[in-house]
Amino acid sequence: MSNSSTQTNWPQEQCFSSFKHCLPVCRDSVYCEFFNAFREDIKVKRESAAIKNLKTIFDATFELASKGGFDAMSLRDLSQATGISMGGLYNYIRSKDKLAQMVNDFLSQRLAPLAYSLNLENGSPRQRLATRLRIYIYMGSLFRPWYRFVYMESKSMARQQRDQAKLFDLVDTAKLKELIEEGISAGEMQCSNTELTASALLALIQDWYLKSWKYKQNDTSTDDYANFLVSMTDKLLANNDQHTGNQSGYNAHSGKNNQ
Amino acid sequence: MSNSSTQTNWPQEQCFSSFKHCLPVCRDSVYCEFFNAFREDIKVKRESAAIKNLKTIFDATFELASKGGFDAMSLRDLSQATGISMGGLYNYIRSKDKLAQMVNDFLSQRLAPLAYSLNLENGSPRQRLATRLRIYIYMGSLFRPWYRFVYMESKSMARQQRDQAKLFDLVDTAKLKELIEEGISAGEMQCSNTELTASALLALIQDWYLKSWKYKQNDTSTDDYANFLVSMTDKLLANNDQHTGNQSGYNAHSGKNNQ
């Protein structure tokens, strides 16, 4: 809340903190958005109680599903963990399957698109690639349980959702590949296999929210990982024939405030 | 079978084909090893039938678990897929949980250790790192369903197995980190964050067997991926202050014969 006048400067200032201030939704307001997105599926109409219970239910779902998987979680487990009765739960979900589908749909149709509007429109390909990588990492930090859930559980969803998950993977890879190819055309980058390189970058993005236990264990902050990924990408795609002074070309902040 | 006299030259010749010829077990003989490893858990004693049915059962398990997960697969599904009755299945497994445990134990105690004996003992750090990366990729290609199963399903196993899976992750990361640090000491490599770099390499190794659908789709062969990973690592860890002629320092074969 303090200093808010000077903090809406993403993407010029490339750190987690400034990204968060520019995103029109935060971890606390997300279930308000969620409620509005699924009004017709949710039987409860009184907003204040609904949002509180939705947060309880889905946070508990992420917690339970993270150990043992969504299939292994029974609705009785969820009932016990939330303190909401079986019948109460069914005022918020149509079915257990639909619960998983809600997570998938909300992430892919509401949360993820939000972030992509914060892309750098102008700037060099290298800058735009760095910005995009940071968006992925920062979004993964903010909504880690959502991303992990969709990655891990999409296989147990309906055919349509499974295909969609693979499609998003391919689309994200293609976007990264496109940026790399623009960088090559501009003479800024050098890469012998853009397809595999793009795939590798996506794998490293996903590792951030899949192996959070590991990165927590060795004290890697969000900005640490984003900075690492960007500078690694820079070195990997460096055009050795080019001799410019500033290799990175983006304004990274050390970012001590994170998580 | 043909030309076997000149094909036992791993790790000098770094390609999938020569690796396969040096590994004391192949995709066809693996269930013979498996049977011997679990003799006391398996009620069936006649070896010929046992091996055939074990192959049927576990291959079907991998197939079924890959879509929907192990929990979602019922033993009735498995019975139908294998053509073996419920009672018949229980002549080969002690329980459904034990089935998953057998996969985990066999991979971690029998298959994986086999490969590490094929490490390059001598040679430069860069060569040894390249060899190790290739071993991971080649093993992933040969026993992809096993690796994927353990990665995806370890979370639903007993506490002990889950902790073990994380431990292997940390051990593998540490070994890669160690090799990188040796390379730095030798003046061969340059790296600002060995921990995160090692983590990243492991993530790319795992991506190979986790996203096989993707790599199959864009016609990336085992050798393609291994070569990409090794040359990427080379560029990533290159010591820009050093000016040696041969950057790679290993003998990669193009490797058209794969999968």
Added chain:
DNA sequence: TAAAAAAGAGCGAGCGTTCGCTATTTATCC
């Protein structure tokens, strides 16, 4: 033909889901 292996009906437990009911909040009336 005796031993080994496969078969498949059957068991109790636990699953997702429903439904009749109570409790609580909001709206209406004099």
Added chain:
DNA sequence: GGATAAATAGCGAACGCTCGCTCTTTTTTA
């Protein structure tokens, strides 16, 4: 503005079903 009525939210026992697993019977093998 307090009493009454209506609407909404929460509850938990009960249902039908499928699960992992067992056990007796039948088939196969040497």
